Amino acid sequence: MLRIGYLAGVLMAPLALCLWAAAGGAAVLRVDVLDRDGAPVNDVVIVATPRHAPDTPALTAPSHAVMDQIERQFVPRILVIRTGTPVDFPNSDNIAHQVYSFSPAKRFQLSLYRGRVYPPLVFDKAGLVVIGCNIHDNMLGYIYVTSSPYFGKTDIHGTLYLEGLVGGDYAVSAWSPRFNEPEDQILRDVQVAADANPLLTLRLTQPLSPEPRVKPAKAYRNEY
Amino acid sequence: MSIEGRNRTGLRAALLSAAIAVPAVTAAAEWGEQHLDLQIDVRYVDTNAEGSFVHGGLGLSRFDEDHDQLQLGRLFIEYRAPLTETIDAHLTIDTYADGDKNPLDLTEAYLEWRPFPSSAWRWRTKLGAFYPPISLENRKAGWQSAYSLSAGAINTWLGEEQRTIGAETSLSWLGSRAGKGVDISLVGALYGWNDPLGVQIFDRGWAIHDRQTALFGGLPKIFDESTTRPRVEFFHEIDNRPGYYVGVQAAWPERFVVRALHYDNRGDPAATNGFEYAWLTRFDSAGLRFEWQPDWTFIAQWVDGDTAVRPEDGLETLRLGFESYFALLSGVFGKHRVTARYDHLSTYMLRGGLYFDSYQDAKAWTLDYSFDFGPRWQLWLEALQVEGELEQRALLGLESDFRERTFQCAIRFNY
Numbered sequence: 001m002l003r004i005g006y007l008a009g010v011l012m013a014p015l016a017l018c019l020w021a022a023a024g025g026a027a028v029l030r031v032d033v034l035d036r037d038g039a040p041v042n043d044v045v046i047v048a049t050p051r052h053a054p055d056t057p058a059l060t061a062p063s064h065a066v067m068d069q070i071e072r073q074f075v076p077r078i079l080v081i082r083t084g085t086p087v088d089f090p091n092s093d094n095i096a097h098q099v100y101s102f103s104p105a106k107r108f109q110l111s112l113y114r115g116r117v118y119p120p121l122v123f124d125k126a127g128l129v130v131i132g133c134n135i136h137d138n139m140l141g142y143i144y145v146t147s148s149p150y151f152g153k154t155d156i157h158g159t160l161y162l163e164g165l166v167g168g169d170y171a172v173s174a175w176s177p178r179f180n181e182p183e184d185q186i187l188r189d190v191q192v193a194a195d196a197n198p199l200l201t202l203r204l205t206q207p208l209s210p211e212p213r214v215k216p217a218k219a220y221r222n223e224y
Numbered sequence: 225m226s227i228e229g230r231n232r233t234g235l236r237a238a239l240l241s242a243a244i245a246v247p248a249v250t251a252a253a254e255w256g257e258q259h260l261d262l263q264i265d266v267r268y269v270d271t272n273a274e275g276s277f278v279h280g281g282l283g284l285s286r287f288d289e290d291h292d293q294l295q296l297g298r299l300f301i302e303y304r305a306p307l308t309e310t311i312d313a314h315l316t317i318d319t320y321a322d323g324d325k326n327p328l329d330l331t332e333a334y335l336e337w338r339p340f341p342s343s344a345w346r347w348r349t350k351l352g353a354f355y356p357p358i359s360l361e362n363r364k365a366g367w368q369s370a371y372s373l374s375a376g377a378i379n380t381w382l383g384e385e386q387r388t389i390g391a392e393t394s395l396s397w398l399g400s401r402a403g404k405g406v407d408i409s410l411v412g413a414l415y416g417w418n419d420p421l422g423v424q425i426f427d428r429g430w431a432i433h434d435r436q437t438a439l440f441g442g443l444p445k446i447f448d449e450s451t452t453r454p455r456v457e458f459f460h461e462i463d464n465r466p467g468y469y470v471g472v473q474a475a476w477p478e479r480f481v482v483r484a485l486h487y488d489n490r491g492d493p494a495a496t497n498g499f500e501y502a503w504l505t506r507f508d509s510a511g512l513r514f515e516w517q518p519d520w521t522f523i524a525q526w527v528d529g530d531t532a533v534r535p536e537d538g539l540e541t542l543r544l545g546f547e548s549y550f551a552l553l554s555g556v557f558g559k560h561r562v563t564a565r566y567d568h569l570s571t572y573m574l575r576g577g578l579y580f581d582s583y584q585d586a587k588a589w590t591l592d593y594s595f596d597f598g599p600r601w602q603l604w605l606e607a608l609q610v611e612g613e614l615e616q617r618a619l620l621g622l623e624s625d626f627r628e629r630t631f632q633c634a635i636r637f638n639y
Contacts, residue, residue, distance in 0.1 A: 132401045140400060221367075
């Protein structure tokens with residue numbers, strides 16, 4: 001009995017979700033990013049910006065994000081957030097880091113010593129914020145700040161589902177620090193009909209830069 | 225002489241008091257985070273080299289037939305402490321326990337000022353005694369090679385004779401933080417207290433090892449035994465003429481680095497302090513390092529220059545040309561690293577002396593294997609062969625053709 005109830009719950013939940021989505025007229029946009037050879041590209045920032053006035057509130061209100069430092073790397077290396085999101089910068093390493101950015105969207109500097117807690121920084125301007133460490137030049141991180149509520153990063157299959165879109169015209173952008181496209185990012189106009197689940201495939205025209213090293217270099221001294 | 229003596233004492237006193245003051249200041253600093261690297265390196269050495277330069281011979285290895293088997297590879301402490309948010313103090317205390325003047329000594333002692341970049345341009349300034357940005361191998365604490373026990377001949381030479389004692393500043397354009405991928409840097413330095421630079425490469429030629437001469441230490445004089453000081457001390461100001469270097473670097477972080485540097489110590493080859501001469505040493509240096517996945521590194525470096533001295537006994541100026549290059553390939557496989565390096569070593573007289581000619585034409589192969597067998601423990605194996613011609617060996621009654629083979633097995637503990 002209990003088992004049947006559980007099964008019913010498992011089956012019913014997606015159904016209910018679909019019904020709710022249909023009732024709200026929400027669409028799911030699937031975006032696939034492929035490189036020149038057709039291989040999936042992960043960790044690509046995808047943003048769908050409504051061309052029409054965004055009459056729907058954000059599905060997720062700006063809450064809270066974290067960019068940690070683990071083994072002399074920013075984790076995650078690429079963070080996508082909505083404008084107004086506060087971001088915590090903890091330091092999980094047992095050495096000091098000095099995090100900074102001089103990107104126009106957010107200029108800051110933060111000395112992060114072991115075992116200290118710092119108040120979060122609020123990113124209230126849309127744009128790309130490139131993060132560095134003044135002690136470890138090899139550390140490079142990105143915070144992509146967007147005013148659109150529809151965003152995310154592609155998974156290891158190169159895929160991202162943007163959920164809860166209302167019908168209308170969207171500008172869809174794709175960006176990765178590994179892109180070498182003529183424009184910094186790929187831009188596509190997409191028309192999304194209510195209740196539809198459109199599929200958008202973005203194919204790169206230029207080869208990707210190599211992935212960053214999986215394991216960061218050990219504690220090398222600064223050279224310049 | 226007494227003035228020179230005072231100069232030396234002054235420099236020594238300044239550096240030593242800095243060394244003592246740094247921990248005191250940082251202990252008082254409220255928000256400091258100090259960092260300490262300690263390494264003990266114990267080795268088993270087997271070599272056929274005769275009379276190492278460390279013991280006054282012309283052997284190119286640190287060790288020789290009479291100084292091998294169980295040896296202290298090195299014991300060092302590199303200490304780093306923030307004095308302010310953007311100024312760090314660096315201090316490296318070293319010993320090789322091989323009979324140098326001081327049982328413990330300093331190899332580097334400097335302050336580094338790293339203001340936060342507020343735009344894509346960034347300044348960095350160093351003040352004290354440190355290495356110039358030439359080596360692409362010596363990336364670890366204690367200016368140790370990350371790839372092999374013994375550094376390439378070029379970097380070995382810097383460790384023996386060279387130290388920038390002065391100020392260096394660099395201006396970088398951080399393109400990698402501005403969406404352009406590449407960082408471009410210019411560097412320049414003014415320095416003194418390194419006038420004997422050139423005597424070692426003149427007397428003995430290039431060598432391959434990992435011994436760095438300490439700031440207050442030296443190496444035995446090989447041919448000149450007429451003076452009261454039996455060791456060459458490289459870190460003295462003799463001619464009161466500052467030297468300089470200027471360099472440029474382009475770096476794609478963690479991927480590719482290419483750099484070039486021009487060095488001129490502006491020595492006055494006729495100046496002497498009674499123990500050492502000032503040598504006029506000028507060279508050009510270039511290097512590149514390429515790193516690619518999963519964990520491969522290729523490094524090549526090249527140095528070409530000359531050094532001149534004019535002994536006071538009426539002889540004309542002696543001028544020696546020197547050139548060296550190496551190529552290194554290293555791969556990491558889990559906890560294992562394997563490295564192979566080829567070095568070319570060459571010195572030749574551009575203007576000869578009556579009684580002494582320096583000539584070296586040799587090549588070297590270095591093979592290294594290292595294994596991280598514990599979080600703090602490393603095993604290193606190195607096989608090194610240097611062979612060729614070194615004419616000045618004849619002055620010590622040796623054949624000028626030589627083939628030195630050195631095998632080293634080191635256990636390193638890092639804290």
